[in-house]
Amino acid sequence: MVEASSVEIRNVNKFYGPFQALKDVSLSIPPGKVSCLIGPSGSGKSTLLRCINFLEEYDSGEIAIDGQLIGYVSAGGRRMSSRRLREMRRSIGMVFQQFNLWPHMTALQNVCEGLIRVRGLTKSEAEARATDALKKVGLSDKMANHPSRLSGGQQQRVAIARAIAMEPRLMLFDEPTSALDPELVGEVLSVMKTLAAEGMTMVVVTHEMGFAAHVADQVAFMEKGELVGVDAPSRILNHPEDPRIQAFLRTYHERNSF
């Protein structure tokens, strides 16, 4: 197992025009741990997650991965070179709600692509490593399928294989099970649990409170661009002090009980 990254988020602000999507957000992501981000829709969870690999530019503050600032040369300074940014992104895997597999490539080619173009592996080296990654997510029999011939759960597992084949030290998940039919959620969560057990640093935006409760080491709650609280899952999910978290959990439980 490669060593796991830590992430330090300090006083991050992000604007879309006049609208402030992130308000002075600070959060420590410890290495080898699972951190879940929860909160109502539009609270800025995805925005924060996407700032971590600089898919979204933050306007002020600092995000450092293993002490290395991402996106800027120095805090409040110039943008870092796109080359340096690509280097940093190599060791950050990302999994999207909509999978974002490349439809014109097979599952195997989807996983090989980054290994060949980014890691510079030869085709046969890449295929060997991609095969391992796909085996790990339980898809060794679907390697030749194009995404259109895979179920949602299988597609998301290919997307996870595509990320882990790059041997990242940090994995970002943006609602990885939200686009899935309920009966397919379990297979994706179980792959994620395996990863967590291997000591991968994971940041997971999720509405799966069960996953947050059982797998997360810490849970952060966001609302209206603010990080309201962060704590161990048992405390934040069972005995939240902040009334905003209480209200969120109340609506969550009402919606999920019938």
Added chain:
Amino acid sequence: MFSIPVFLSSFEPLFWAARFTLLISVLGIALGLVVGALICAAALSRSRWLRWFAALWVSFLRGVPLLVQLLLAYYLLPVIGINVPAMVAAVVTVGICSSAYVSEIWRGAIIALPKGQTEAATAIGMHPRDIWIRIILPQAFRISLPALINELILLVKASSLVSVVGILEVTRASQAQAATTFRPLEVYIAAACIYLIINLCFAALGRYLEYRTTV
């Protein structure tokens, strides 16, 4: 009375002329694809000047009838000292005109791609050049294929317009023949058959390419 022997004998000179129809439409689309790619790149570029140039290019070439463009090229080029064979002028004019449509077809296909496609590639640290070559263009090409075949078929038909600059393509050849044989019906039905055969072949080629690139 419709005469079958006259009808059949009309084909031979028209087949000869069909070479020009084919040449103009195929070379025209080839030029249109190359120039269209450049114009599309300009339209999507970060430079305001390039985008402005592309917009001007597209709106002029789409806004002025091809017939007028051909006549302009025919009479204007010698005035500014460019003397090229009529065939070259015709192919270039048809190709340039087509580039406006092709660039819009490609621009539409590229911006129709979900943003997540490039984001997934960016997130693993792929170089923008590789993202274009490996992720965007193959998918955009596939999306645009039906529209490109459509454009090629339009060009086959539009090639009849180059008769105004004196090229003996199918339409002009059939006019000439009708004038000498006084059998316009047989001749024009034969001409229609030739256009139809060419376009059915292109449509079949399109379906084959679509089949090959669909997964």
